[in-house]
Amino acid sequence: MKLIAIDLDGTLLSSNGTISEGNVKAIKSAQEEGHVVAISSGRSLHDTREIMRRADITCPIITGNGAKSYHAEEYIHNLYFSDQVLDSMMDVLIDSGLYFEIYTKDGILVEENGREQLEQEIRDLGEDDPSWAEKVVEIQYQQHGLQYVPQYTDIDFAGKQVYKLFVMSFQKDELDKLRDHIAERTDISITTSGRQKLEIGHPKASKGHALELIADYFSVPLENTVAIGDNFNDLSMFEKAGISIAMGNAEVEVKQRCTYVTGDHDEDGVAEGFRKYILNS
Secondary structure, eight states: OOEEEEOIIIIIBOTTSOBOHHHHHHHHHHHHTTOEEEEEOSSOHHHHHHHHHHTTOOOOEEETTTTEEEETTEEEEEOOOOHHHHHHHHHHHHHHTOEEEEEETTEEEEETTHHHHHHHHHHHHOOSOOHHHHHHHHHHTTOTTEEEESOGGGOOOTTOOOOEEEEEOSOHHHHHHHHHHHTTOSSSEEEOSSTTEEEEEOTTOOHHHHHHHHHHHTTOOGGGEEEEEOSGGGHHHHHHSSEEEEOTTSOHHHHTTSSEEOOOGGGTHHHHHHHHHTOOO
């Protein structure tokens, strides 16, 4: 029996945000062979569960870049910020002036003027064809479980179990400045799933750590685990897994640190990886 952990964006999801029939069939074939398939995403639990429901896939879920793992209506593990760390990070992010989202146990909080802020940044790029940037924003706002609020400073976060702070900006210098400012902190973890993104979580939160926990939960040795992904936040599980598979559309650095490379996410690359490297048939 293998444990197969699959990323969503740029991996299992096609560019249109859906899971292809070929990929669904590959997952169900693996499950029929007795393997455990898990989704491992930076997305929220609410969002991931809805994506799985629409694709008619039932499986364990790792969300928030490893902050949570969830199976059979219960948490396998659940990491979130302490009140002190959250207060400190909120001050830092508000001072930065950058767009950010707050992942809570009840959904994702987004300020009402957030999209306008991102659209202004896109206009400031001054590009002849900004469609790539507009697509990045559109994908972000297609998430399930978004909750719009006037401003974050009005929110009482007591009991909300905030497990991820997601920053997005097309101002590379400002995003780099923020990363440098918080890089030495030991009370948070920092990763990214894209060049315009910065994702901040509990210091023990990573897809690699979550892979270890869920493998232990299902009594699967780490050498029998497989990780499939495309971006920098997948590297921690690549380092832990017995086999790592990068998508054809993956970042160059990710391809350089995997066992195998499969096809593009828009060409059933996950299914191809299953056929070549995982399934018996």
